[in-house]
Amino acid sequence: MAKATSARVPANLVTDPARIQETLDAFYAKLFEAWGRQHWWPGETPFEVMVGAILTQNTNWTNVEKAIANLKREGMLDAQALHYAPIERIAELIRPSGFFNVKAKRLKNFLDFYFCEAGGSYARLNSLPTRELRTKLLAINGLGPETADSILLYALNRPVFVVDAYTRRLLRRHFLIRGDEDYEAIRDLFESNVAKSRKLFNEYHALIVRAGKYHCKPTAKCEGCPLAGFERDERL
Ligand code: SF4
Numbered sequence: 001m002a003k004a005t006s007a008r009v010p011a012n013l014v015t016d017p018a019r020i021q022e023t024l025d026a027f028y029a030k031l032f033e034a035w036g037r038q039h040w041w042p043g044e045t046p047f048e049v050m051v052g053a054i055l056t057q058n059t060n061w062t063n064v065e066k067a068i069a070n071l072k073r074e075g076m077l078d079a080q081a082l083h084y085a086p087i088e089r090i091a092e093l094i095r096p097s098g099f100f101n102v103k104a105k106r107l108k109n110f111l112d113f114y115f116c117e118a119g120g121s122y123a124r125l126n127s128l129p130t131r132e133l134r135t136k137l138l139a140i141n142g143l144g145p146e147t148a149d150s151i152l153l154y155a156l157n158r159p160v161f162v163v164d165a166y167t168r169r170l171l172r173r174h175f176l177i178r179g180d181e182d183y184e185a186i187r188d189l190f191e192s193n194v195a196k197s198r199k200l201f202n203e204y205h206a207l208i209v210r211a212g213k214y215h216c217k218p219t220a221k222c223e224g225c226p227l228a229g230f231e232r233d234e235r236l
Contacts, residue, residue: 009178010175010178010233012175012231013175013176013177013178014175014176017193020176020189020193021193021194023174023176023230024176024189024190024193024194025194026230027174027227027230028194028200028203028204028207030226030227030229030230031204031207031208031210031211031226031227032203032207033226034226035207035210035226037203038203038206038207038210040154040202040203040205040206041053041150041154041155042061043154043155045077046122046155046156047077047078047079047122047155048068048077049150049151049154049155050110050151050155051068051071051077051082051107052064052068053147053150053151053154053155054103054106054107054110054143054147055067055068055094055097055103055107056097056150057099057103057106057144057146057147058098058099059097059098059099063096063097063098064096064097066096066097067093067094067095067096067097067100070093070094070095070096071093071094074093076089076090076093079111079114079115079120080120082107082111083111083112083114083115083120087104087105087108088104090104090107090108091103091104094107102142105142106140106141106142106143109140109141109142109143110140110143113136113137113140117136125156126156126157130152130158130159130160133152133156133158134148134149134152134160137151137152144183145163145183145184145187146162146163146164146183149161149162149163149187150162153198153201153202153205154202157198158198159191159196159197159198159201160187160191160198160201161187161190161191161201161204161205162187162201162205163183163186163187163190164205164208164209164212165212166208166209166211166212166213166216167186167205167208167212168186169212169216169218169236170208170211170212170216170227171186171189172233172236173216173220173232173233173236174227174230174231174232174233175231175232175233176189177189190204211225211226211227215227220232220236
């Protein structure tokens with residue numbers, strides 16, 4: 001999860017609910033028009049998506065792919081196998097994803113939850129209501145809201161918006177947030193103002209990540225960005 005930053009309140013911060021709604025819809029339309037479907041989340045099974053969501057914390061996706069390939073090669077991308085494997089073995093296989101000891105522990109914590117709560121069954125896990133599931137995922141040691149929501153949206157198909165550092169930066173540059181809002185406030189901004197659809201949330205987050213990776217970097221590269229026509233804070 002991105003850390004809240006101390007923020008100056010820009011004079012043109014958008015506070016009118018109708019304008020917020022209109023702007024978020026317009027952003028999505030522009031991004032989708034430019035780049036189309038992003039086919040997220042890359043993963044062959046929901047379990048792979050859950051593991052990927054945990055491994056991707058603080059690293060780039062290429063490193064996660066290497067870690068996932070190692071797990072697959074060893075027949076360990078399987079709930080049962082991973083649950084009973086020694087933590088040291090998991091750490092060794094996921095080494096390319098960085099912070100591998102911490103992440104091995106997080107995977108173990110998640111698997112303890114998965115077996116304790118749902119007997120290792122995706123169907124049983126997915127039978128829980130979204131709110132209850134989110135609360136339980138957030139209670140797992142080492143799982144922050146971005147990871148929990150990625151699991152909910154991309155592995156369990158729930159209409160929950162995923163917020164990351166790219167989202168925060170983009171919204172701040174376009175006067176939709178001050179920048180010091182917490183994760184839940186930004187999630188709520190989307191969930192209350194765009195159609196609550198898991199398909200839309202799936203694409204919207206993926207499109208924001210693409211914008212963040214290629215344009216809305218620490219130094220904005222607005223030329224060629226689909227959102228270049230929108231009013232933005234030139235100082236950021
Ligand atoms: S790169 Fe520029 S135009 Fe694109 S989202 Fe960031 S601030 Fe907006």
